[in-house]
Amino acid sequence: MIISVILFALLGWLVGIAINHAADILPKRQTVFQKPKCLNCSTPRAYPAWSALITILTGQKKCPSCGQPQGYLVRAIIIELATPAFFVFLLQRYGYTLNLVIITLYTAILILVTVTDLEHRLIFNVVMLPALIFALAAAFFTPGLAWPTALVGGATGFILSYVAALLARGGLGSGDVILSAFLGLILGFPHIILSLIFGVFLGGFVALILLMTRRVGLKSFIPYGPFLTITGWMMLVWGEEIWRYYFW
DSSP: OHHHHHHHHHHHHHHHHHHHHHHHHGGGTOOSSSOOBOTTTOOBOOGGGGSHHHHHHHTOOBOTTTOOBOTTHHHHHHHHHHHHHHHHHHHHHHOSSHHHHHHHHHHHHHHHHHHHHHHHSOOOHHHHHHHHHHHHHHTTTSTTOOHHHHHHHHHHHHHHHHHHHHHHTSSSOHHHHHHHHHHHHHHOTTHHHHHHHHHHHHHHHHHHHHHHTTSSOTTOOOOSHHHHHHHHHHHHHHHHHHHHHHHO
16 A cells, blocks of 8 residues: 555656646747756756756756756745645545546646646646546546536536626636636536635635735736635535535
């Protein structure tokens, strides 16, 4: 069991490296199917430098070509530590089941979306459109999720977020709408409704804290995607328990 946990944590670490690479490359509108490069001079990184953790341990914080610090190093370290932790938790919860494979992949997608929206206020179609297609297909095989329920959930997430985007007049973007549709597909109906409600309350609470501490102003833009991903992941893992707590 210990060996399997270590191997799955190692897989999570490798996925974390891939997430960091995608988060660096996607804002540049470049393909992710290329070797990681220095964000300053575009020099390809040596294989050990692909990992932020190895970079820190070896003391190579700067690019050997241009001498500039590696960009987003703190974020990269957090992702390389958090992703294995998520993977091990999911392994302990679901065991070696089909559910583990599906939810682990969804988790990686949500982590990537959270990073790009926080850093660039962007949720990329190149990530979300394949994710939508996969979620539609996976709905046939996901334990506890019927395909019609997933389809209604996706439509509900899309419609509610689309109406909210129209009313917010710029407060929500098209990426948030697509993300909500994706969450609806993986959560199903009616869990998506509770997820969106929690997202609204979490976003409002964080915005209030930031306003009170004067980190943002009344006209500041706060990305909404991370609140959707956080509450969506919680509903993905504990949705049944949360639903029974409130309505049974």
